[in-house]
Amino acid sequence: MRVFQINPQAVVESAKLPDQLPEQGFIWMAFARREFEVLQQEIQSTLERLCGAQIVDLHVLDVLNNQLPSHYDYTSDYNLMVFRRLAAGQTESDLSRPGEILHRSRDKGGPPVLHRIDTSPVAFVVFDRLVLTVHPTDCAIRESYAARLLSLGALAANTQAGQQPNRLPVSPPDLMLRVISQMVDGYLNLRRELTRQLDHWQSELINPKTRFNNWSALLDARLSLHHLDEICEDQRAAIQDWIDALDAVVEPHAVHPRSFELLKVRSRDVLEHIERVVHHVRRLEQSAETAVQMHFNAQSNRTNDIMRTLTVLTAIFLPLNLITGFFGMNFETFAVLHDEHGLWWTTLFMLVLAVSLVVFFWRKRYLGGTS
Helix, strand or coil: EEEEEECCCCEEEEECCCCCCCCEEEEEEEEEHHHHHCCCCHHHHHHHHHHHHCCCHHHHHCCCCCCCCCCCEEECEEEEEEEEECCCCCCCCCEEEEEEEEHHHHHHCHHHHHHHEECCCCCCCCCCEEEEEEEEEHHHHHHHHHHHHHHHHHHHHHHHCCCCCCCCCCCCHHHHHHHHHHHHHHHHHCCHHHHHHHHHHHHHHHHHCCCCCCCCHHHHHHHHHHHHHHHHHHHHHHHHHHHHHCCCCCCCCCCCCCHHHHHHHHHHHHHHHHHHHHHHHHHHHHEEEEHHHHHHHHHHHHHHHHHHHHHHHHHHHHHHHHHHHHHHCCCCCCCHHHHCCCHHHHHHHHHHHHHHHHHHHCCEEEEECCC
């Protein structure tokens, strides 16, 4: 559990649940999923005391659900955002079971970077002056943003007012969007490694000198990319619902009008980043599909070349076999067979015929590979 009191001048961290709201700013309470489940009653009591409302039971189940896709929901007291992250984990996990370590995953094919993408959901419960987040255990994103927040707070405390623009979040929705933006940018940082590994596979598929047999790994990679595409679509739909809810607000009484406009700008920026992720994942999926198609086309062309060469060789030796079969007939009188030069004339004729056929097929480009 990590609790932060955030105001324009400083950030103060506490190790216990707050007793009251600060005079200025807001509170961020961050919990691990198991920790939230154990402290559920205390947290609900704290929310009732500070905000005058509790998290409804269905939303509590959503927060504790490790399989829930990204989505947005709201009540008259708070907004709920569940966002599936795409982070590089230290351990391999299955995309269909986010947050779970698979001991058998080392035998699974596909690029290793796809196995290390953790897609566990992160829940945000946003009140007017309080935001509650529920993360997976040992969430690197929470720790990273908390460290950044404390450094910004220390910088703001040591800087005189008006000397430097304040970079601290000004409201709970602003903090939520900043954390989500960091989660999305975390996947954008994985693009180079993922692209490099898939490009290596494509070069192996297209190279005619290599014999590609790892089809199960390729299928796993394509399925993983398809699953990532579905996760990104859910993320985009959730942020779009959030933006629609902001646009529906007629009078932003809880925040300053300019801050409200900046909140919309940040929301659209997060949506644009998610769309970049969607575009990149789809491009990788299409590239893998195109590489497979090119591989089969190359194999088909190679098979056609082999069959054409074998057909030409058969066509060359077919008349030669006919001639040898003709001279192999058992007749009493065969004039050529009794000629002392018959063998040489027949051999010369067969040689000329074979060379003529080779030249004919070569001019027709039936022999040799395609340039």
